[in-house]
Amino acid sequence: MKKLEIIIKPGVFEKIKAVLTELGVHGLNYSEIRGFGRQRGHKEVYRGTIMQVDCLPKIKVEVVVHDEAFEKVVDAVVSTVRTGQVGDGKIFVSDVADAVRIRTGERGDMAL
Ligand SMILES: Nc1ncnc2c1ncn2[C@@H]1O[C@H](COP(=O)(O)OP(=O)(O)OP(=O)(O)O)[C@@H](O)[C@H]1O
Numbered sequence: 001m002k003k004l005e006i007i008i009k010p011g012v013f014e015k016i017k018a019v020l021t022e023l024g025v026h027g028l029n030y031s032e033i034r035g036f037g038r039q040r041g042h043k044e045v046y047r048g049t050i051m052q053v054d055c056l057p058k059i060k061v062e063v064v065v066h067d068e069a070f071e072k073v074v075d076a077v078v079s080t081v082r083t084g085q086v087g088d089g090k091i092f093v094s095d096v097a098d099a100v101r102i103r104t105g106e107r108g109d110m111a112l
C-alpha cells in the first residue's frame with residue numbers, strides 16, 4: 001500500500017476528489033494547510049492575483065491506495081492539476097506497512 005500526500009491549490013480540490021472517486025478510491029482525508037515551495041520570497045499566482053509568497057493556503061489530500069493503483073492515481077492527479085506554472089503542487093509517496101479496519105479486523109489491502 002502507498003500513501004499519497006497530494007498538496008494542491010484549494011481551487012482544484014473538488015476536481016481531485018471527483019477524479020479519485022472515479023478511480024475507485026474508497027476513502028481520503030483532506031486538510032486546509034499553508035505552505036511554501038521553492039519560490040519563497042518570490043511571486044506565485046493565487047486566485048488570479050500575483051502574491052508575494054510567504055505561506056499560501058493549500059489543500060493536503062491524504063489517500064492510501066493499493067500498490068497496483070498508485071501510479072494511475074499519480075498520473076490522473078498530475079494531468080488534472082498541471083498548468084505548467086509554479087505552485088501547481090506536489091505529491092509525496094510513502095510505503096504503508098499495514099492498515100486495520102477496526103469494525104472487522106481486516107488487515108492490509110483488505111482493509112482499504
Ligand atoms: N519539500 C517540501 N516538503 C514539504 N512540503 C512541500 C515541499 N515542497 C513543497 N511543499 C508543499 O507543496 C506546496 C506546493 O509546492 P509547489 O508546487 O510550489 O512546489 P515547488 O517545489 O516550489 O515547485 P514549483 O517550482 O513548480 O512551484 C507548498 O506550498 C508546500 O505546502
Ligand SMILES: [Mg+2]
Pocket residue numbers: 036037038039086087088
Ligand atoms: Mg513553488
